[in-house]
Amino acid sequence: MAKNIYARTLYFLCEDKNAQYPNVERIEKALGLPIPKMEPQEFMLAMQQHKHKILLIDHNDYQKLNSAIRNLPLSNKIFETVIFNVEKRLTTDELLSFGNLKALFYRNDAIEDIAYGCGEVINSQNWLPRKVAAQLLHHYRHVIDSQTAPATVDLTTREIQILRSLKTGASNIQIAEDLFISEFTVKSHLYQIFKKLSVKNRVQAISWANQHLMS
Known part of the structure; x- marks a missing residue:
């Protein structure tokens, strides 16, 4: 070859x-x-x-x-x-x-x-x-057909991607590199995610994701 x-x-x-x-x-x-x-x-x-x-x-x-x-x-x-x-x-x-x-x-x-x-x-x-x-x-x-976010929580596709990354234990830097976005953008998405889920931190967000989202 x-x-x-x-x-x-x-x-x-x-x-x-x-x-x-x-x-x-x-x-x-x-x-x-x-x-x-x-x-x-x-x-x-x-x-x-x-x-x-x-x-x-x-x-x-x-x-x-x-x-x-x-x-x-x-x-x-x-x-x-x-x-x-x-x-x-x-x-x-x-x-x-x-x-x-x-x-x-x-x-x-x-x-x-x-x-x-x-x-x-x-x-x-x-x-x-x-x-x-x-x-x-x-x-x-x-x-795609059955494991989307609950209708009561209006998450964007990007926010769902970030939640799934959180489940793997990825850091903000890892998430940024995997999704080809800046670390600042990741932090902004996390702020919106915490707000929409009514959680205070990553641990609580991961707990929510484990109950509602597949990896």
């Missing part, structure tokens, strides 16, 4: 960056691009620095990684995820746990196909199996 068509980098999230990962090496060779390794500690540092990254994850090692960092915060939208080596069809909840899932590959998928899909993700495309895409589409349609 031509290297100059790619502008973004794919990182392999692993327990030990000095270990050998034959499948990743094969993907790297077929893709024609280096895939830097990233350990959980580096992942957390990248999260704190708000650097947008694409993470390649071996599903077979996911539980170990999740144990290394309790509740691995993949749901943070600053990370796009590519999952490979999946043995069987995942539930919708499992798919959602990977946050901004861009691609999924099964254990019997050819290395060349995985590499090609990874290349498409690097070029800002999605590469999900049809059934997986259908699962996610069904879920988000349900969210």
Whole structure:
């Protein structure tokens, strides 16, 4: 594959960056691009620095990684995820746990196909199996149809977005970066949200969101 068509980098999230990962090496060779390794500690540092990254994850090692960092915060939208080596069809909840899932590959998928899909993700495309895409589409349609704010509270779309970000524990700076707005604008929205919900602080707003909004 031509290297100059790619502008973004794919990182392999692993327990030990000095270990050998034959499948990743094969993907790297077929893709024609280096895939830097990233350990959980580096992942957390990248999260704190708000650097947008694409993470390649071996599903077979996911539980170990999740144990290394309790509740691995993949749901943070600053990370796009590519999952490979999946043995069987995942539930919708499992798919959602990977946050901004861009691609999924099964254990019997050819290395060349995985590499090609990874290349498409690097070029800002999605590469999900049809059934997986259908699962996610069904879920988000349900969210839109049934999980809006109660009619008694007149929240804007942006205010609902910010409330959902609060539920994940995001700071004002994180919310600002995720939504591409200023921190001052976030504070202004929070003031209006607190006023509309008749709450005094973030904790009370999060409590309201937990009762009325899905993540």
